[in-house]
Amino acid sequence: MAPPTTPNQTNNRPLDQAQTYLQTGQKHEAYRICRDLLARNPAEKPALGVAWGKLSSICDALGDVDGAALALKRYVAAHPKDLSARGRLAEYLGEAGHIDDAISVAGQLLTEIEARNGPTAGLLRGLGFFHAQKGDFERAEKYYRAALKCAPEETASWEQLSAIKRFAPGDPDVKTMQALFNAPSKPANIKNRIPLAYALGKAYEDLGEVEKAFSCIAEGAQLKAAQTPFDAVEYSNAILAIKAKFAAPPRATAAIDDCSVPRPIFILGVPRSGTSLVEHILASHRDVCGGGEMKLLGLAMAPLGDLLGPETDDFLKQNDAAGSKPTSRQAIADTYRGLVRRRFGDTPVVTDKNLTNAIYAGVIARAMPDAKFIYCRRDPTDLAWSCFKKNFGARLSWSNDLVDIARFIHVYEQLIEFWRAQMPERILTVAYEDLVESPSEWTDKMLTFCDLAQDEACYKPHKSCRTVATASLAQVRQPIYKSAIGSSQAYRNHLQPFIDAYAELCNAKKT
Incomplete structure (x- = not known):
């Protein structure tokens, strides 16, 4: 008779398989396994036990932060003394937009750590955010x-x-900040030097010290560069390569009778071009939920690999051929909508302003024929300065050099022109300057374009209590203002490399 199998031995098999799929680039297969495990009743035998923690890590690597939070919540329920896991749970909940839950978890954790005289600066900073x-x-x-008082050397708090x-x-x-920045023993650790440089730069900009x-x-x-x-x-x-792959425009006859809620509005634009303002206006509507820079689309697109391989060729053949069945299109749309519903519930409309939307627009247009696109553009020099002065971390490396910013913006604009030529009726272009000069007029245009009824809340977006997690979280809380127009003017000499x-x-x- 074989010895009894422990729960961990039994349930590590699918997890190990998911890990292998993840490491070999088969994200859709890894996600399928994770999705099935998450759908289980936590009380179901054999129990996953500590393996919930491993499942959470795999979900995180896949970009499924909602799944990561759910799995880690189950792990923490069985292992409440694992303070590190509880800290990660607060981060996952925050990233998934469940801010009140994140505050609750982090607040309880802070109380326990303070009682043990443990380090709390990172947790305090997280609660602040x-x-x-x-x-x-x-x-x-x-x-x-409070974080600065606990750890003044951790300049991310500044x-x-x-x-x-x-x-x-x-x-x-x-x-x-000046004393810390210029002291003989100034932060030698780049990790602390960088955020202090941006914080002090922001202060000097506010003071007009160009x-x-x-x-x-x-x-x-x-x-950073x-x-x-x-x-x-x-x-x-x-x-x-993307433009070559999607050279043929999507079929105008694509059926939309298979569309379901939520109906997506994809916001395109270089960061700092007005995307947060546009989303905040739309998300103030009673029928719209603001998704922010959620990563759900990438997870839904996982079956297409890196977008440039044979999987995308097969997708295009299936969906661009006359009379074809929209099988892969439907799978992507269903996965995306399912992920959105899991996070936001049964909202009729959702906005998505992820930075990769412009890259995926060709797939989006085919997979979700009811999707609308709003492209935000802004004066290039104002845009460049706004990007350069913001610490985006490692994820937007092009923003660390003025010439690289020029290259990035130019290529991005070419990609948008490509999509606009293919589907002009599905993309509304909103210039930031026009929007802040005539907010009511452009709010009307956006609501009409998005097939949304009038809602007075959209005309007073600064009064909305919705959560905002982007770099513009402070600006969108103010009444719409015009002062950012020409914000680069005082810095034009310094911005000449970009210009x-x-x-x-x-x-x-042109030549």
């Missing part, structure tokens, strides 16, 4: 200052604090 997303900047500031306040002459925070502001921001950008260089040629070639590179790229295109 959660409250900032809710628009409670007063409480957020208290947490950021950067997050600077994002939610406006500095005035004589502000003692500026002197404190030279000091640019100097600090440029130092932070230079340090050395860590994560941007390959402009690789990026340009990838976009060219020259962008002009050269545009002129080269």
Whole structure:
């Protein structure tokens, strides 16, 4: 008689298989296994036990933060003394938009760690960010200052604090940051030097001290660029390959009788081009849920691999041929809508402003014929300055160098032109300058384009209590303002590398 199998031995088999699929690039197969395991009743025998933690890690690697949170919640329920896991759970809940739950988990954890005199700066900073997303900047500031008191060397707290306040002459925070930035024992650790450079640069910009502001921001950008260089040629070639792959426009006769809720509105645009404002206006509508920069689309697209392989060829053949059955199209749409419903419930309409939307637009147009696109554009130099002065971390390496910003924006604009030529009726272009000059007029246009009924809340988006997790979380809480138009003017001399590179790229295109 064979010895009894322990729960972990039994249930690690599918997890090991999911891990193998993940490592070999078969994300859709890994997700299928994870989805099935998550659908199980936690009390079902044999129990997953500690394997819930492993499942959470796999879901996180797949970009399924909702699944990661659910799995880790089950792990924590059985292992409440694992404080590290509870901290990760708060992060997952926050990323999935469940801010109140994240605050609850993090708050309970903070109480326990404080009782043990353990390190709390990171947790305090996280709580500050959660409250900032809710628009409670007063409480957020208290947490950021508490984090600085616990660990003044962790300058990420200064950067997050600077994002939610406006500095005035004589502000003692500026002197404190100056002293830390210029001290003989100034932060040698790049991890702490970079956020302090951006925080102090933001303070100097608020004070109108142009030279000091640019100097600090440029130092932070230079340090980041050395860590994560941007390959402009690789990026340009990838976009060219996408355009070649999707050279044929989607069939105009694609059926829409298989469409279901939620109906998606995909927001396109370079970061800092007005995408957060557009989403905030639309998400103020009673029928619309603002999804922000959610990563659900990439998970739904997983069966297509890297978008440039034979899987995409098969997808296009199935969906562009006359009389074809929309099998793969339906699978992608169903997966995406299912993921959205899992996060937001049965909302009629959802906005999605993930940064990869422009890359996936060709698939989106075929998989979801009811989807609409709004493209946000902005004065290139204002846009460049807004990107350059923001610390996006490692994920947007092109933003660390002015010439790279020019290259990125130019290629992005070419990609948008490509999609607009293919499906002009499905893309509404909204210029940031027009929107803030005539917000009511453009709100009307956006609601009409998106087939949404009038809703007064859309005309007063700053009064919305929705959670905002993007870099513009402070700006969208204010009434729509025009002061950001021409914001680069004072810095034009410093921005000349961008201006020259962008002009050269545009002129080269014309010849």
